[in-house]
Amino acid sequence: MTPDLMRAGAVARRAAEERQIAATAGRSGGRETSYSRIVRPGELDITHGAILYLDDITVSFDGFKALNALSLSISAGEMRCIIGPNGAGKTTMMDVITGKTRPDAGRAFFGQTIDLTRLSEAQIAHAGIGRKFQKPTIFEHHSAFENLELAMKADKRVRRTLFAKLSSEERDRIAATLEMIRLSSSADRQAGLLSHGQKQWLEIGMLLMQEPKLLLLDEPVAGMSDEETERTAELFVSLAGKHSLVVVEHDMAFVGRIARKVTVLHEGRVLAEGPLETVQNDERVIEVYLGR
C-alpha cells in the first residue's frame, strides 16, 4: 500500500471510530442523544432558513477579546463573504464554527438544533461542515482523479473499502466534479504538478466529494493569478444556491463578484453588513480600513 492510501485509510478508520463514539453517546441518553442524530446525513433542520447562527460569541485570549459578543446568521444556500482588517477575528470565528476553539460565552447553531460549541471537531466535520485552509492538503503523488476518488472513499458517512471498484455512478460523480473545478483535461495529471490555482480547485473538489452542507474557505484566491481568480469566481458563483459557503477574503474585486451580502468584522464583532458597495461606502468601515 502506498503512504497516501494508508493515510486515506487512516482517515476512514478514524471516521468509523467517530461513528462508533457518536452511536455510543446516543445510547447514553440525556443531551448526548442529539449526537447520534447529527451523524445521520440529511437531517439538518433548516426550517427557519438559517444554516448557521452565531449567538453572542465571545473568545478571550489572556483577557483580550478576539471575538466580542459576535452574532451572525447565514441563510441556507447563501454565499457570504467575511472581510475585515487583520486581527478582526475572522480566523477565530472559523475556529469556533469548526470546534477548534471553544468560546467563553455564546452558542453556535448549525441548523435549528445542533449547538456546535458542544461537539468535537470530528463530530462537526461529520455533521457536514467542511473547511478549506490556505495551504492545500492534496495527495501530491496521485492524479487529480484519484484525489477525488480518495476523498469520496474517505467519506465519513459511507463504510466501504478503499480498494472497492468504482461504480459507474461514482465515476460519473468524480467526472462531474472534475468538470466543475475545471480539471477534466488534467484528470490523469499528478496533483503535485498542477498549478497553484489548480491545486486549490482540487482541494475544493475533494471537499465537495464529501457533500458538506456548509463550506468554510479562508482566503481561497490568495496567491492566484488574475485568470485563476476569475475562474474561481465562476466556480463559486456556480456553487451558490446548491451549497452554503462562508468565504473570508481580502480581494474586494473577487468579493464583489461572488457575494450579494458581505459582513465586515472589526474588533471581534460585526461592524457592518450588506452589499459590498454599501459597506465600502460606510464611514465606519472606511475609518477602520484607513485608520482615520
Ligand code: ADP
Ligand atoms: P483575523 O483572522 O481577522 O486576522 P484572528 O482571528 O486571527 O484575526 O485574530 C484575532 C485576534 O486574536 C488577533 O489580535 C490575534 O492576535 C488574536 N489571537 C488569535 N489567536 C490567538 C491565540 N491562539 N492566542 C492569542 N491571541 C490570539
Ligand code: MG
Ligand atoms: Mg485570519
